[in-house]
Amino acid sequence: MAQSTAPNKSTRRQSALGAWQSHHQHCLRSSLWRLVRRPLGTWATIFAIAVVLALPGFLMTLASQMKDLGGVFAAEQGQMNIYLKPGTPPDSVHTFTQWLKQFPLIEHSQLITPEQGLKQLAERLNISTLDTRANNPLPPVIVVQARANNAQAYLELQNQIQQNPQVESIATGGQWIERLRKISSFFNELSSWLLALFGLTVLFVVGNTLRLELEARRQELLLMALIGATRRYMLRPLLYDGAVMGLFGGFIAGGLINVLLTMLTAPINAIAHEYGTTLSLMTPASLVLILGATGLGLGWLSAQLIGQNFLRRSVQV
Amino acid sequence: MIKFEGVSRRFTNGHFGLQNVSFHIPEGRMVFLTGHSGSGKSTLLRLIPALDQPTSGTVRVGGHDLKRMRPHQYPKLRRQIGVVFQDHHLLLDQTVFNNVALPLQVTGYDPALIRRRVEAALDKVGLLHRQRARSIELSGGEQQRVNIARALVNRPKILLADEPTGNLDPELSREVFNQFADFHAIGVTVLIASHDLHLLKTFAVPRIVLHEGQIARIEEAY
Structure with a gap:
């Protein structure tokens, strides 16, 4: 047995790389095969991940759709109030109005000076005279009427104007569009928090399934440790299992959101119809990819945490 | 090759699996480890591939002090050690x-x-x-x-066997021991734990006799 036919260093390095690749391939194959071999436990975990990821994903989609909805309505109205910084000198205001003319999407614009604004305010409040001895706090406002029908271009125009250093803020459409945007921001924030919270749930769900798998493979892992397997080698199949379950869970979450949105399309369009528009609600491909990547990452992390802990406790590696 | 210096292993229940055990097995030697059940044979064997750690004392394998070894170095050590257990582990x-x-x-x-x-x-x-x-x-x-x-x-450079013939009939047991002797003949250091005195006596190999976790005596080959 001890006769030497040991391969040289470079051959060994090549064969080690080949063996490493082949072990990764083997782990991926057996993780996918596990979906068929142990369908009940594996798919139950995958669906649990999907449901847990679907809620924040759904809220994110809803928030994004509401933002788009606001954009569509604002575009249809086409009106935008640009508030310049208070105290902007008239020359700069003039330069700014000239700058606005470069945008072909703008149909026309009208300047409301701070003095005109104060006068309008006085009229609105039914006050005959307003004390203007103090500095007028109102900013110059430019009311812009954009050409309608292209929500995306309208939003891009808004972004470009917003980036001008003289601009303090922009108000589009009516107050209700602003509210819609605020609700959308709220849902966006809420969904981020829920994603973080439910991410933890995914860690536990995947972790629990993998813990059972590890318990079932305790003897095998002990044997692997005994014959000189490294911790990474022993963890690799588990990491693939976690990542594959998370990935599938994420994609199915995308599917679930799509189903929910399909069911909601009719009632939402009934409301949209009142405002003279129709909406096509669908899960953005990017969200499905984000959910898949999130699931994959969480599954991998869960496997890493559970596996490392198990090996430290049960196997001396 | 394998050196124990004042090695003790105390379990959490306070029982000593090994107590102040010292011996040295040079490279390429074949040694039997014998003693009654519970005398500490398996505990001793588990210390060599760092499957367990001594409570005190030093275990050296191939010149390496296992206490100074980091856990990520264990796989390399274990690849130099072949282990045969009674319950196969297949x-x-x-x-x-x-x-x-x-x-x-x-x-x-x-x-x-x-x-x-x-x-x-x-x-x-x-x-x-x-x-x-x-x-x-x-x-x-x-x-x-x-x-x-x-x-x-x-x-491997070292072969450890823990009651390798526990489930085998005498003829097969003899065959298994002959195979170990063959590996010893080509330079492998062999340490076999067994309480089958009848079988051990048929081989001219030194014996470490354990009793209640301590070395009772070391018998040279005869």
Whole structure:
């Protein structure tokens, strides 16, 4: 047995790389095969991940759709109030109005000076005279009427104007569009928090399934440790299992959101119809990819945490 | 090759598995470890591949002080040690070939080399013809021979065996011990724990006799 036919260093390095690749391939194959071999436990975990990821994903989609909805309505109205910084000198205001003319999407614009604004305010409040001895706090406002029908271009125009250093803020459409945007921001924030919270749930769900798998493979892992397997080698199949379950869970979450949105399309369009528009609600491909990547990452992390802990406790590696 | 210096292993219940054990097995020697059940043979064997840590004392294997070794260095140490247990530790749902190939796979050998070595090891233990059989289909004796082939396929410098003939009839036991003697003959350091005195007496090999976790005596070969 001890006769030497040991391969040289470079051959060994090549064969080690080949063996490493082949072990990764083997782990991926057996993780996918596990979906068929142990369908009940594996798919139950995958669906649990999907449901847990679907809620924040759904809220994110809803928030994004509401933002788009606001954009569509604002575009249809086409009106935008640009508030310049208070105290902007008239020359700069003039330069700014000239700058606005470069945008072909703008149909026309009208300047409301701070003095005109104060006068309008006085009229609105039914006050005959307003004390203007103090500095007028109102900013110059430019009311812009954009050409309608292209929500995306309208939003891009808004972004470009917003980036001008003289601009303090922009108000589009009516107050209700602003509210819609605020609700959308709220849902966006809420969904981020829920994603973080439910991410933890995914860690536990995947972790629990993998813990059972590890318990079932305790003897095998002990044997692997005994014959000189490294911790990474022993963890690799588990990491693939976690990542594959998370990935599938994420994609199915995308599917679930799509189903929910399909069911909601009719009632939402009934409301949209009142405002003279129709909406096509669908899960953005990017969200499905984000959910898949999130699931994959969480599954991998869960496997890493559970596996490392198990090996430290049960196997001396 | 294997050196114990004042080694004790105390378990959490306060019981001493080993107490102040010291001995030295030079490279290429074959030694029997004997004593009644519970005398500390398995505890001692588990310390050599760092499957367990001593409470006090020093264990040196191949010149390395295991206490100074970091856990990530254990795999390298274990690849130099072949271990044969009484209860086989085989993956029963895997083929004989896959079981024997395992130590080479975890080391990262080329598949062609793995095939050559596994076939050579199976040939050595007389099981080449059963390489495609699942381990669960084998008899106890055959399973033990697969166990031996797996312990030796990586060409270890040390071979440890813990009651390797516990489940075997006398004839098979003798055959297994003969195989160990063959490996010793080609330079492998062999340490076999067994309480089968009748069998041990048929080999002219030094013996370390354990009693209640302590070395009762060391008998030279006769």
